Amino acid sequence: MTEKQTKTELKKPESKKKEKLETKQNWSSNEKQSSKDVYGCEILVDNGSFKDVSKTEYPNDAFIITYKVDDNLCYDLTRGLKTKIFDMYYDKFKKGLQEISWGRGTISPKVWGYKSPQTKKKK
Numbered sequence: 010m011t012e013k014q015t016k017t018e019l020k021k022p023e024s025k026k027k028e029k030l031e032t033k034q035n036w037s038s039n040e041k042q043s044s045k046d047v048y049g050c051e052i053l054v055d056n057g058s059f060k061d062v063s064k065t066e067y068p069n070d071a072f073i074i075t076y077k078v079d080d081n082l083c084y085d086l087t088r089g090l091k092t093k094i095f096d097m098y099y100d101k102f103k104k105g106l107q108e109i110s111w112g113r114g115t116i117s118p119k120v121w122g123y124k125s126p127q128t129k130k131k132k
Contacts, residue, residue: 050089062086067114068121075107
């Protein structure tokens with residue numbers, strides 16, 4: 010009888026390339042600016058994950074907007090009146106709009122984005 014020898018070859022581990030998932034921005038910079046002028050709404054986070062829009066570092070008057078684009082669920086964080094936000098998102102996404110709910114921010118809106126003035130050096 011002949012004995013078959015099995016050879017085991019060691020394979021080099023495949024290098025895992027870190028592919029950055031590029032999130033498609035649903036709002037252009039022109040649309041973001043015009044939303045401030047036309048609707049009075051400010052888009053803080055565009056097409057972020059639910060974790061991104063649920064952070065507490067945002068103002069407490071912001072809304073989390075859930076909508077679908079090409080069967081993908083998207084989340085935005087937007088400030089403004091709820092009716093104006095609805096108008097803005099309905100005009101853009103029509104039937105894709107799913108939900109508008111309160112955000113989880115804890116910062117007061119009147120101090121959001123406030124930068125304290127620099128103190129002058131005393132002689």
